[in-house]
Amino acid sequence: MAKTKELSKDVRDKIVDLHKAGMGYKTIAKQLGEKVTTVGAIIRKWKKHKRTVNLPRPGAPCKISPRGVAMIMRMVSNQPRTIREDLVNDLKAAGTIVTKKTIGNTLHREGLKSCSARKVPLLKxxxxxxxxxxxxxxxxxxxxxxxxxxxxxxxxxxxxxxxxxxxxxxxxxxxxxxxxxxxxxxxxxxxxxxxxxxxxxxxxxxxxxxxxxxxxxxxxxxxxxxxxxxxxxxxxxxxxxxxxxxxxxxxxxxxx
Missing domain, CATH: 3.30.420.10 (Ribonuclease H-like superfamily/Ribonuclease H)
Incomplete structure (x- = not known):
């Protein structure tokens, strides 16, 4: 759940240079001690954008990873009465530290909002x-x-x-x-x-x-x-x- 450390520009350039030299993803990953998926992502970005640095972002990067978003969405879907503090504690246990405001903003982006529970007759x-x-x-x-x-x-x-x-x-x-x-x-x-x-x-x-x-x-x-x-x-x-x-x-x- 915790964010992975971004590779430096020198390491990314090295990956591209080795790829140009004809080395495969697995060989590059083994030589540099990186994951094959990471090597592949950097090379695909270089092929598409001709650059290894991060592309400009529209704003501050999300503090919660896509996996973390999926987790909290699954929790509130199963139990709509889950409070933000519980979600903060669950993410903290998984290695991601955020505030209740961040939780609220994330749920709002996913189309959810906090509402009073409607009262309905208790039917047998x-x-x-x-x-x-x-x-x-x-x-x-x-x-x-x-x-x-x-x-x-x-x-x-x-x-x-x-x-x-x-x-x-x-x-x-x-x-x-x-x-x-x-x-x-x-x-x-x-x-x-x-x-x-x-x-x-x-x-x-x-x-x-x-x-x-x-x-x-x-x-x-x-x-x-x-x-x-x-x-x-x-x-x-x-x-x-x-x-x-x-x-x-x-x-x-x-x-x-």
Missing amino acids: KAHIHARLKFANEHLNDSEDNWVKVLWSDETKMELFGINSTRRVWRRRNAAFDPKNTIPTVKHGGGNIMLWGCFSAKGTGQLHRIKGTMDGAMYRQILGENLLPSARALKMGRGWVFQHDNDPKHTANATKE
């Missing part, structure tokens, strides 16, 4: 199979069929702050600058639960859920909001009410 295998089954069963449904569907669900809304992780780009020792902070309150800022519905024609009524919702409260919410929403959206006859398999939704009393 049964949930995954059920959703896949539903999708396959309705894969070829026409647009007219979907227009007749009225969807509903409940959700929690944060009243203050955010319920996720955020990052900021900032200078050192500026962690507590107001621009770099997210206001919070002790014990959180509270939240509200909402029930809502929508269809391809628009959104229906929105209802705030007070307290813990049970089957009786859910049926009351439907009685007060579902049909008025369907009429307001002009769902017409034969529309379908779609909700998930929450026990409150699938109870016999609710189905009745």
Whole structure:
């Protein structure tokens, strides 16, 4: 992983002179104590550019070798949550000393950027199979069929702050600058639960859920909001009410 020492111009010129004299790569390498691949690379460069010195570079040479880049790309591909400090330590163990900034720049050049992990529902295998089954069963449904569907669900809304992780780009020792902070309150800022519905024609009524919702409260919410929403959206006859398999939704009393 460590960078190899570059040969001096005198040694490179000597390699070219021996090649001109008719010696082969292996013979030159053995005589000068260099690798055959190194000898071959120098001779090919001389044949192409008629020079043995290094060609002009667009900027500072990369501190991480192509092999090192491949290694860290493989690591973040296998484990996206790998932090830069771990990559710095792994490269150091392999003989390459770089900073976390160099790691970040290298990953950026490879098309990666640091992002907050998206939050997704924690699904069991049964949930995954059920959703896949539903999708396959309705894969070829026409647009007219979907227009007749009225969807509903409940959700929690944060009243203050955010319920996720955020990052900021900032200078050192500026962690507590107001621009770099997210206001919070002790014990959180509270939240509200909402029930809502929508269809391809628009959104229906929105209802705030007070307290813990049970089957009786859910049926009351439907009685007060579902049909008025369907009429307001002009769902017409034969529309379908779609909700998930929450026990409150699938109870016999609710189905009745």
